[in-house]
Amino acid sequence: VQNKYLNSFFLQEFLNLSFLFLITYLIIFAIGFKGLLYIPKLMVKLIKLSLVFYIPSAVLFILGLNWSGLLKFLTFQSNSARIGSFREPLHLIIHNFSGLFKELGHGSNSLIPRNSGVFWEPGAFSGSIIMAFIFVILYKKYFTKLELSKINRWFLIGLISTFSTTGLILIPLLVLIYYLKDKKISVKAAFKLIVFSSLLTMIAIFSFNNIPTLNEKITSQFESVENNEVGSETTRLGSLILLSQIVVDNPYIGVGFAANKEGFEKEISLVGYSFSNIGIGNGMVLMLAWCGIPYFLFLL
Numbered sequence: 001v002q003n004k005y006l007n008s009f010f011l012q013e014f015l016n017l018s019f020l021f022l023i024t025y026l027i028i029f030a031i032g033f034k035g036l037l038y039i040p041k042l043m044v045k046l047i048k049l050s051l052v053f054y055i056p057s058a059v060l061f062i063l064g065l066n067w068s069g070l071l072k073f074l075t076f077q078s079n080s081a082r083i084g085s086f087r088e089p090l091h092l093i094i095h096n097f098s099g100l101f102k103e104l105g106h107g108s109n110s111l112i113p114r115n116s117g118v119f120w121e122p123g124a125f126s127g128s129i130i131m132a133f134i135f136v137i138l139y140k141k142y143f144t145k146l147e148l149s150k151i152n153r154w155f156l157i158g159l160i161s162t163f164s165t166t167g168l169i170l171i172p173l174l175v176l177i178y179y180l181k182d183k184k185i186s187v188k189a190a191f192k193l194i195v196f197s198s199l200l201t202m203i204a205i206f207s208f209n210n211i212p213t214l215n216e217k218i219t220s221q222f223e224s225v226e227n228n229e230v231g232s233e234t235t236r237l238g239s240l241i242l243l244s245q246i247v248v249d250n251p252y253i254g255v256g257f258a259a260n261k262e263g264f265e266k267e268i269s270l271v272g273y274s275f276s277n278i279g280i281g282n283g284m285v286l287m288l289a290w291c292g293i294p295y296f297l298f299l300l
Contacts, residue, residue: 001253002291008256021299036135037142040151043132047158050117050125053095054161057113071097094118115161126164129155130174137178152178166236172203239282246289254292 002008028036057071075090075097090097096116114122133155140148159167246255280286288296 002256005253006256010257013257017299037139040132040136040143040155041147043129043158044151044154046117047129047154047161050095050115050158051161053092053097054113054115054117057097061113096120114163115158117158122162123164123166126159126162126167129158129162130167130170133159133174133178137174137181140178140181236282239280240285243280243282243285243289247285247293250289250292252292252294254288254290254295257290 071090075092096119097113115125116122117125119125119128133152136143136148136151136155143151156171159171287299
């Protein structure tokens with residue numbers, strides 16, 4: 001359909017995505033339900049492994065010790081697109097020191113190193129933990145209370161260590177859903193829920209206003225779009241705002257898998273905005289813009 005109406009169909013990308021999801025489904029089908037129940041336990045092991053590398057780096061960073069030279073000696077640069085930039089992703093095969101500043105530290109706010117685990121960035125680690133957390137919520141009855149207690153404790157530690165905006169925002173919601181799952185409705189339960197929700201809300205508001213990873217990051221991303229700053233599309237919120245209109249205007253078949261930089265520039269109505277060469281920062285919205293809502297739902 002895209003080829004006929006848009007002349008913008010990239011067969012290789014289409015096949016890549018289709019087979020990726022098909023093979024993933026077949027793997028899940030092959031390992032069976034018992035295999036799926038092992039996924040949260042596997043994620044706990046990945047979190048524990050990541051902390052072996054993350055905690056020392058965080059402590060050294062807090063103490064103000066420059067250890068980047070030693071780290072560069074032990075690792076290799078894992079992302080060629082970032083070489084020579086302000087970030088140098090350094091990989092150790094079993095741990096990725098994502099977003100290491102050349103001299104001072106990690107991340108855009110230089111607050112504290114962010115834990116990437118074996119994943120390519122802290123956000124990917126956080127997203128994987130969240131997926132495992134959702135799985136635990138759905139299948140609570142298949143785990144013992146002791147298993148749930150251990151898994152959830154390590155999940156929270158892992159999420160916080162990533163300092164992922166998405167992860168930190170979702171923690172109160174995930175905890176609330178976990179608490180509500182399989183709860184019997186009663187006056188006592190309703191009262192506990194109101195108190196629990198109020199407490200979580202206050203903690204969430206306080207955290208948002210006091211953690212730079214949340215407040216400053218989100219505010220700066222909105223401001224970058226408002227000011228038409230180059231590179232706004234590399235942030236998740238920026239790309240969401242910039243590409244949402246494309247999705248609204250092309251909901252059924254998108255703009256095509258072969259849509260290029262010029263195509264996006266033409267579609268985006270903001271006058272005077274120019275793209276950087278890094279890429280779109282929100283893969284979900286990019287996919288919606290590429291292929292439209294029906295195929296996106298098929299993949300989902």
